[in-house]
Each structure stands twice: as structure tokens, then as C-alpha cells.
Amino acid sequence: MAATTQEAHPVVIAIDGPSGTGKSSTSKAVAARLGLDYLDTGAQYRAITWWMLSGGIDIHDPAAVAAAASKPEIVSGTDPLAPAITVDGTDVSGPIRGQDVTAAVSAVSAVPEVRSRITRLQRTLAAGAPRGIVAEGRDIGTTVLPDADLKIFLTASPEARAARRSNELKGNGGTPGVAATREALLKRDAADSGRTTSPLAKAGDAIEVDTTELTLEQVIERVIGLVEERKQRVR
Numbered sequence: 001m002a003a004t005t006q007e008a009h010p011v012v013i014a015i016d017g018p019s020g021t022g023k024s025s026t027s028k029a030v031a032a033r034l035g036l037d038y039l040d041t042g043a044q045y046r047a048i049t050w051w052m053l054s055g056g057i058d059i060h061d062p063a064a065v066a067a068a069a070s071k072p073e074i075v076s077g078t079d080p081l082a083p084a085i086t087v088d089g090t091d092v093s094g095p096i097r098g099q100d101v102t103a104a105v106s107a108v109s110a111v112p113e114v115r116s117r118i119t120r121l122q123r124t125l126a127a128g129a130p131r132g133i134v135a136e137g138r139d140i141g142t143t144v145l146p147d148a149d150l151k152i153f154l155t156a157s158p159e160a161r162a163a164r165r166s167n168e169l170k171g172n173g174g175t176p177g178v179a180a181t182r183e184a185l186l187k188r189d190a191a192d193s194g195r196t197t198s199p200l201a202k203a204g205d206a207i208e209v210d211t212t213e214l215t216l217e218q219v220i221e222r223v224i225g226l227v228e229e230r231k232q233r234v235r
């Protein structure tokens with residue numbers, strides 16, 4: 001009998017959760033170690049928000065945001081070792097992390113026309129990833145890639161998340177304290193979980209990993225372990 005050759009099918013991993021749970025760090029490392037593409041969907045929502053703020057669009061007017069949603073060209077690089085994002089050809093990877101964008105992104109990303117545009121981009125990138133992709137965000141497992149091979153939902157206590165973010169902002173020259181950072185995170189969680197279209201939510205078939213007491217390396221190993229387990233099961 002002729003030996004059958006099995007083409008490896010691209011693996012799709014969805015990692016969701018609130019801010020500061022470790023989605024970006026974990027997803028980048030998992031993608032790099034497994035040779036997969038990486039997609040930071042939060043960076044795309046931040047990029048369109050940056051463009052709206054730069055153009056003077058009133059981000060609290062959903063009709064104005066919806067009318068402009070299809071205008072900017074957003075291009076995401078998917079190399080986990082060199083994530084890149086441009087808007088109309090301009091590299092915005094620095095400016096999208098600013099406090100102004102962080103404060104405005106939940107309002108912009110709640111607008112259905114923004115979500116449908118960005119979701120389309122995300123699905124195109126995932127479908128074109130030759131070996132597969134690790135995509136991270138808020139609605140990847142529920143809406144963007146509901147057929148993902150593995151869905152992870154990261155959580156952590158508000159205190160741990162605020163301490164991590166505050167530390168990171170300090171490293172970038174900012175000075176917000178842990179208490180202020182905690183309040184801002186909880187406000188964004190509430191907005192992202194409470195919106196009507198595709199809110200932040202754990203998919204029914206997602207595996208929850210509480211990262212509060214885990215090091216980043218432990219979280220990465222846990223996710224890679226779950227990918228391996230999943231592969232064994234489908235073999």
C-alpha cells in the first residue's frame with residue numbers, strides 16, 4: 001500500500017482577553033517559536049483611531065466615524081519578530097501606543113462599520129498565512145475566526161494587569177501610577193465588554209488561562225503545550 005503523505009494544514013490560534021493579560025507578548029513568542037504569522041488586531045483598531053484623531057474626526061460621533069471608516073489604508077505586517085503597522089504608508093507603530101489613542105480606541109472600535117472593515121482585513125490575513133497564524137484581540141475566537149484550531153482566553157487580576165502596564169509605560173517615559181492605570185484599564189474593559197457589536201468575550205470553546213501568578217515563560221509554555229495536545233488529538 002502506498003504511504004500517504006499528510007500536508008500539514010495551517011494552524012489558527014486565537015488569543016483573546018482584556019488589556020495587560022499578556023496577549024501580545026504570549027502571541028508573538030508562540031508564533032515565533034512555531035514558525036507562524038502573528039496578528040495584533042488591537043494595533044489595527046489603534047491605527048484607525050490614530051488616523052481619525054489626526055484628521056480631526058469627532059470620535060464621539062458614531063456617524064462621523066462610520067462615514068470615514070473605509071478611508072484609511074491599514075497594512076499590518078505579520079512577522080512576529082518585527083510587527084509593523086502603517087496607515088496610508090506611514091509607520092504608526094509608535095504613535096498608536098500614545099495615551100490619546102488609548103483613551104479613544106474603545107469608542108472608535110465600537111462602531112459597526114469600523115469593525116466590519118477591520119474584521120475583513122483580519123480574515124484576509126489569516127487566510128493567507130502559509131503555515132498558520134496567531135491572532136490576538138478581543139473577538140477573535142467569537143467572531144473573527146470562530147473555526148480556529150485553538151482558542152485561548154487570557155485573564156489576570158486587575159492589580160497584576162495594572163502593575164504590568166504601569167511598569168511598561170514607565171519604561172516608555174510615562175509616569176502614570178498603578179491606581180490610575182487600573183482605573184483606565186477597568187474603564188476600557190467595561191466599554192469593550194459592553195458594546196453591542198462583537199464585544200470582548202470568551203468563546204464557549206476557549207480555554208481560560210489565568211496569568212496572574214504565572215511568568216510570561218510559563219504562559220508561553222502552557223499555550224504551546226495546548227497546541228501540541230490539539231495536534232495529537234487531530235492526528
Ligand SMILES: Nc1ncnc2c1ncn2[C@@H]1O[C@H](COP(=O)(O)OP(=O)(O)O)[C@@H](O)[C@H]1O
Nearest residue numbers: 019020021022023024025164168211214215216
Ligand atoms: N505573565 C506575565 N507576568 C509578568 N508580566 C507579564 C506577563 N505577561 C506579560 N507581561 C508584561 O505585561 C505587559 C503587558 O503585556 P502584553 O502582552 O502587552 O498584554 P496585552 O497584550 O494583553 O495587553 C508587558 O510589559 C509584558 O511584558
Ligand SMILES: Nc1ccn([C@H]2C[C@H](O)[C@@H](COP(=O)(O)OP(=O)(O)O)O2)c(=O)n1
Nearest residue numbers: 019020041042043045105109137138139192
Ligand atoms: N479584536 C479587537 C482588538 C482590540 N479591540 C479594541 C478594544 C481595545 O481596548 C483596543 C486596543 O486593543 P489592544 O489589544 O491594543 O489593547 P491593549 O494593548 O491590550 O491595552 O482595541 C477590539 O475592539 N477588538
